[in-house]
Amino acid sequence: EQQEEDVLRELRLFLRNITERLSLDRRFKAFTKPVDIEEVPDYILVIKKPMDLSTLLTNIDESKYVTVGKFMSDADLIWRNALEYNPDSDPMDRHIRHRAYALKDTIRAIIRDELDEEFERVCEEIRESR
Numbered sequence: 001e002q003q004e005e006d007v008l009r010e011l012r013l014f015l016r017n018i019t020e021r022l023s024l025d026r027r028f029k030a031f032t033k034p035v036d037i038e039e040v041p042d043y044i045l046v047i048k049k050p051m052d053l054s055t056l057l058t059n060i061d062e063s064k065y066v067t068v069g070k071f072m073s074d075a076d077l078i079w080r081n082a083l084e085y086n087p088d089s090d091p092m093d094r095h096i097r098h099r100a101y102a103l104k105d106t107i108r109a110i111i112r113d114e115l116d117e118e119f120e121r122v123c124e125e126i127r128e129s130r
């Protein structure tokens with residue numbers, strides 16, 4: 001009903017705000033757009049589910065996420081994929097892995113500091129009711 005739509009609108013605003021802040025952080029430039037398949041043809045052979053911050057934003061706009069938990073699963077793909085695709089000891093791989101871990105820690109810190117547990121519980125109730 002209307003109250004549920006109000007909750008889901010607030011969830012989209014919360015998730016959009018987080019995603020836009022991450023996209024503005026220069027450390028996370030490599031994560032802002034999908035990896036270019038022309039430039040990196042083997043990427044989709046290695047990474048089954050590519051994810052990036054611009055795709056997260058599109059998913060939010062399309063109301064794909066009914067809970068913060070569902071958003072976190074896709075957001076976590078971004079840094080997990082980077083660790084998986086860039087495992088080597090060369091400086092380039094190490095560099096993007098440091099940024100992947102920084103992304104992981106930043107997402108968790110924002111959620112811990114800014115997500116009201118009661119609000120997430122209301123979102124879970126809506127998910128279960130659908």
Ligand SMILES: COC(=O)N1C[C@@H]2C[C@@H]3O[C@]2(Cc2nccnc23)C1
Nearest residue numbers: 030031035039040081082085086096
């Ligand atoms: C999230 O970003 C990544 O996982 N990557 C891996 C790719 C390998 C390397 O860096 C990336 C883009 C790229 N393009 C051209 C040549 N080499 C590269 C970004």
